[in-house]
Amino acid sequence: MIAYVIQRxxxxxxxxxxVSLVSFMLFNFxxxxxxxxxxxxxxxxxxxxxxxxxxLNDPFLVQFARFVGNAVKGEFGISYRIQRPVADLIxxxxxxxxxxxxxxxxxxxxxxIPMGIYTGIRPNSWLxxxxxxxSLVGVTLPTFVIGILLIYIFSVGLGVLxxxxxxxxVQLGWWSTGFLTVTGWKAIIMPSVTLALFQMTxxxxxxxxxxxxxxxxxxxxxxxxxxxxxxxxxxxxxxxNTLVPVITIVGLNLGSLIAFSIITxxxxxxxxxxxxxxxxxxxADIPVMAAYLVxxxxxxxxxxxxxxxxxxxxxxxxxxxxxxAAGN
Amino acid sequence: xxxxxSGLAKINDLAFRIVDSDLFYSFSRNPIVVVSAVITxxxxxxxxxxxxxxxxxxxDPASLDLMEASTPPVWLEDGMSKFMLGTDDQGRDxxxxxxxxxxxxxxxxxxxxxxxxxxxxxxxxLAGYLGGWLDTVIMRLADVQLAIPAILIALMINGVVAILxxxxxxxxxAIYVLxxxxxxxxxxxYARVTRGSVLVERNKEYVAAAQVIGVHPLFIxxxxxxxxxxxxxxxxxxxxxxxxxxxxxTLSFLGVGVPPTTPSLGTMIRVGNNYLFSGEWWIxxxxxxxLVTLVLAVNLMGDWLRDALNPKLR
Numbered sequence: 001m002i003a004y005v006i007q008r009x010x011x012x013x014x015x016x017x018x019v020s021l022v023s024f025m026l027f028n029f030x031x032x033x034x035x036x037x038x039x040x041x042x043x044x045x046x047x048x049x050x051x052x053x054x055x056l057n058d059p060f061l062v063q064f065a066r067f068v069g070n071a072v073k074g075e076f077g078i079s080y081r082i083q084r085p086v087a088d089l090i091x092x093x094x095x096x097x098x099x100x101x102x103x104x105x106x107x108x109x110x111x112x113i114p115m116g117i118y119t120g121i122r123p124n125s126w127l128x129x130x131x132x133x134x135s136l137v138g139v140t141l142p143t144f145v146i147g148i149l150l151i152y153i154f155s156v157g158l159g160v161l162x163x164x165x166x167x168x169x170v171q172l173g174w175w176s177t178g179f180l181t182v183t184g185w186k187a188i189i190m191p192s193v194t195l196a197l198f199q200m201t202x203x204x205x206x207x208x209x210x211x212x213x214x215x216x217x218x219x220x221x222x223x224x225x226x227x228x229x230x231x232x233x234x235x236x237x238x239x240x241n242t243l244v245p246v247i248t249i250v251g252l253n254l255g256s257l258i259a260f261s262i263i264t265x266x267x268x269x270x271x272x273x274x275x276x277x278x279x280x281x282x283x284a285d286i287p288v289m290a291a292y293l294v295x296x297x298x299x300x301x302x303x304x305x306x307x308x309x310x311x312x313x314x315x316x317x318x319x320x321x322x323x324x325a326a327g328n
Numbered sequence: 329x330x331x332x333x334s335g336l337a338k339i340n341d342l343a344f345r346i347v348d349s350d351l352f353y354s355f356s357r358n359p360i361v362v363v364s365a366v367i368t369x370x371x372x373x374x375x376x377x378x379x380x381x382x383x384x385x386x387x388d389p390a391s392l393d394l395m396e397a398s399t400p401p402v403w404l405e406d407g408m409s410k411f412m413l414g415t416d417d418q419g420r421d422x423x424x425x426x427x428x429x430x431x432x433x434x435x436x437x438x439x440x441x442x443x444x445x446x447x448x449x450x451x452x453x454l455a456g457y458l459g460g461w462l463d464t465v466i467m468r469l470a471d472v473q474l475a476i477p478a479i480l481i482a483l484m485i486n487g488v489v490a491i492l493x494x495x496x497x498x499x500x501x502a503i504y505v506l507x508x509x510x511x512x513x514x515x516x517x518y519a520r521v522t523r524g525s526v527l528v529e530r531n532k533e534y535v536a537a538a539q540v541i542g543v544h545p546l547f548i549x550x551x552x553x554x555x556x557x558x559x560x561x562x563x564x565x566x567x568x569x570x571x572x573x574x575x576x577x578t579l580s581f582l583g584v585g586v587p588p589t590t591p592s593l594g595t596m597i598r599v600g601n602n603y604l605f606s607g608e609w610w611i612x613x614x615x616x617x618x619l620v621t622l623v624l625a626v627n628l629m630g631d632w633l634r635d636a637l638n639p640k641l642r
Contacts, residue, residue: 014468015475026488140624142574144581145616148597152604163605259477266582267601281487281584289487293480300475 008308012301019297023290024067076291081283086291090273095175096166097272100195100264101257103188107196109250112203119204120211121234131204138201143260147194147267154190162187164269191268195261199253206249210242243314251307255300354636361632364625371622375431382424387590401610414610416596417603422610425596426618432592433619436506437573441565443511448518449561453549455519456526467523470516478513482575485509486584499587506585510575514568521564525557559637566630570623577619593619 070076076086119128141149155163167183169176178184214220215238223233262274269275273292280288346352355361374381401414401422413422455466473481486509493501529535530553538548579585580594581601588595593615600612 011471015472018472019476136624140620140627142577142619142623144578144597145620148601148604148612148616152609156604156607256477259480262479262483263578263582278483278582278584281483284487284491286491289484293484296480297476300477304475 004312005309008305012305015301016297020068020071020294021064023293024064026286026290026293071291071294076294077287079280079285079288081280081285081288086287089276089288090291090295092176093271093273093276095177096169096270097258097261097265097274099166099178100188100191100261100270100272101254103192104195104199104257104261105250105254107192108200108203108253111196112200113207113246115200116204116207117211117234117239120208120215120238123208123212132208135201135204138197141197143194143198143263144267146197147190147264150190150194151267161190163190166270191264191270194267195257195264198260199257202249202253203246207242207246210245211238214238214241244311247310247314248307251303251310255296255303258296258299351636355632358632360628364628364632367621367625368629371430371618371625372434374427375434378424378427378431382421382427384421384424386420386425386428400608413614416600416611417608422614425591426593426615429591429593429596429615430618430622432503432586432590433573433576433594433622436503436510436576436586436592437569439507440510440514440572440576441568443507444514444568445518445561445565447511448515449522449554451515452519452522453526453554456523457530457545457549457553463523466519470519473516474520478571479575479578482509482513482579483582483584485512486579490584499589502586503590506576506579509579510572513575514572517568518561518564521560522557525560526553529553529556563630563634563637566626566633570626570630573619573623573626 074087076090078084079086079089082089115131119131122128151163154161162183165187166178167185167187168181169178169184170180178188220233220238223237228237258274261270261272262278264270265272265274266278273295276288277292279285280292355365379385413426415421416425451466451470455463486505489505489508490498490502493505535548535552538552543552576585576592577594577597580592581598583598586592586595588599591599596615597612597619600608600615603609603611
């Protein structure tokens with residue numbers, strides 16, 4: 001197991017090195033960083049001094065090492081657009097995005113898994129059929145169309161939910177939360193549903209197909225022959241064995257929730273990192289773009305690593321295989 | 329016999345082969361797929377011949393009249409019979425703009441898929457057939473990219489290339505940049521599937537036979553292995569087309585895709601979204617419907633193709 005974890009960790013490290021290299025090259029070679037920091041009137045001498053100061057004349061590897069060192073400390077320079085440290089901007093925006101992502105993840109898992117189990121156990125009931133037809137909508141409608149639709153129904157039409165922002169936020173230390181106010185709860189409903197719908201559909205379909213597969217196996221027939229109650233068969237025997245692929249997908253989807261939150265945040269003008277990023281793309285604000293890329297990659301890679309390790313805990317076969325392999 | 333065939337007979341022969349195939353049989357037995365195919369076909373025709381078929385030319389400033397701006401669809405009060413689906417904030421006919429917009433969406437979608445198929449299948453073939461360090465390099469690269477969601481990659485590439493271009497070229501090149509961004513964002517999926525299939529094919533006897541008689545490896549890859557792995561690639565490409573159209577619409581909706589001067593469906597939705605609160609729902613509703621219909625039709629065809637080409641389900 002340790003060998004496996006180390007191998008995975010090395011892979012994660014490799015991904016991080018490549019991503020930070022890309023982000024470093026973005027930072028240094030796209031546009032002239034000096035141009036973006038000094039004013040229009042700066043003389044040539046001032047620019048040269050600035051270049052020396054920033055270490056832009058050092059060898060490539062030295063510069064890259066310094067970039068990585070700063071990135072580890074969370075320093076990504078100063079935003080061209082807002083003229084404030086990128087680290088501060090991201091720290092301000094992160095709670096909003098994470099709360100949105102966590103709410104959506106909960107929503108998609110809490111709705112997706114039960115519906116998947118139900119449609120897997122009773123594939124022919126009318127409820128299952130309507131759930132499946134409905135899930136087709138979730139796959140086809142692009143995220144932003146769902147958002148627009150919800151805004152049109154609940155904000156323009158019924159006028160019950162706010163169409164933008166995250167309501168009143170309460171400051172808890174450096175973390176600002178919207179979960180403590182009524183307006184905050186109201187504001188997160190539509191964005192989290194929008195973000196969750198697609199992931200929920202994927203989870204639902206996955207659980208369903210896995211359940212259908214498991215229900216056909218001999219050990220389920222045997223459990224029935226033994227006269228076990230349905231509840232134990234469905235949850236204790238069948239569902240437990242669908243968990244491995246489900247955990248993978250849920251884990252990986254957490255990452256794509258962060259990516260797709262860019263769209264949701266734009267539709268609902270949610271003051272999170274995704275909204276910050278899309279504004280940065282519009283203004284060619286390279287430090288923010290670079291920092292966002294590195295940060296999303298860190299989150300992604302750690303989730304992947306975590307999911308890989310979780311396999312061992314959930315699936316005893318993997319452990320057994322490895323011991324057999326080691327024994328040979 | 330084949331040499332003496334006339335052109336017409338050849339076409340006849342081909343038509344017979346198509347109609348007689350298993351694929352066509354399964355196609356004609358599935359009404360949903362037939363409808364989807366018809367819808368896709370209508371979209372392609374309407375988009376291709378938009379300059380001739382569209383009732384108005386929305387890009388001719390002379391034909392626009394601000395007095396006719398924000399006209400509702402024809403069946404509502406104040407609707408005008410010459411604007412079936414109403415007009416937008418600048419007096420452009422929505423139906424015509426949708427036709428021109430689908431053109432941009434379809435061009436970007438098809439080109440991006442072609443790009444990723446070319447790069448993905450090419451690198452997958454090389455990696456799978458030749459193996460060795462090339463295989464390691466290509467597949468590690470694919471792994472790294474797969475670690476980051478495609479939409480983020482497309483956004484990054486799009487943003488960076490736009491910065492690198494001189495400002496006067498940015499609008500003209502926007503479509504090509506978009507094709508590149510979406511195309512690059514999706515190649516690893518094709519590379520993985522292709523490599524997997526090639527690894528299976530490589531050990532079959534026909535490949536060994538070709539190798540023994542000294543056929544050039546490149547020729548084996550392209551003429552012998554490639555045709556045998558086209559099934560899964562075709563299925564992925566169909567679903568990839570739906571994905572590429574959505575990605576393009578998303579980027580344009582976020583305001584980093586096609587400029588409003590040559591709107592795609594996504595750009596139209598973005599513009600119309602600003603008028604949702606003033607009650608002009610049709611500016612964004614009809615482009616949304618068009619986008620969803622097109623994507624749904626392509627997706628359904630992809631689903632069918634996957635089942636139809638799957639030997640296990642025959």
